[in-house]
Amino acid sequence: MHASGDSLSGLNLEGLRVQLASFAAERGWEKFHTPRNLLLALVGEVGELSELFQWRGDEDARPGLPDWDDVAKTRVGDELADVLLYLIRLADACEIDLSQAVAAKLQKNATKYPVQKCFGSSAKYTTFQ
Numbered sequence: 001m002h003a004s005g006d007s008l009s010g011l012n013l014e015g016l017r018v019q020l021a022s023f024a025a026e027r028g029w030e031k032f033h034t035p036r037n038l039l040l041a042l043v044g045e046v047g048e049l050s051e052l053f054q055w056r057g058d059e060d061a062r063p064g065l066p067d068w069d070d071v072a073k074t075r076v077g078d079e080l081a082d083v084l085l086y087l088i089r090l091a092d093a094c095e096i097d098l099s100q101a102v103a104a105k106l107q108k109n110a111t112k113y114p115v116q117k118c119f120g121s122s123a124k125y126t127t128f129q
């Protein structure tokens, strides 16, 4: 990833999980943060992120978003952050250990997509099993 230094140095799933739990508790929001509500909030934020990209076409949203100004890129960062924060909060509300689930899923992906079978192809693993 190109992001480096201070911007990601504090990013730690367990630390964020604890921070989000405190943020909700301090505001008396635990009753609203049910798995279903958090899932809907997450999908809503994915929608807000999508709105920033919709109708632009691939040429206007090339890797690195070189044609986007700082305001637009900050909006993308805000929406990505909202998606991540609701995802972490949802995992917590479901009592899923997200770090463990992510590590396990990376392993499953590596097994499903061996380099020698999928290199240079975007085909679903079921097509080469």
Ligand SMILES: Nc1ccn([C@H]2C[C@H](O)[C@@H](COP(=O)(O)OP(=O)(O)OP(=O)(O)O)O2)c(=O)n1
Pocket: 029, 032, 048, 081, 082, 085, 086
């Ligand atoms: N009941 C709530 C409301 C907000 N948040 C937190 C999680 C998100 O990171 C952010 C979402 O806030 P908003 O619902 O105000 O959404 P936006 O920040 O996207 O604002 P806007 O819709 O104006 O772009 O705040 C939360 O945890 N629980």
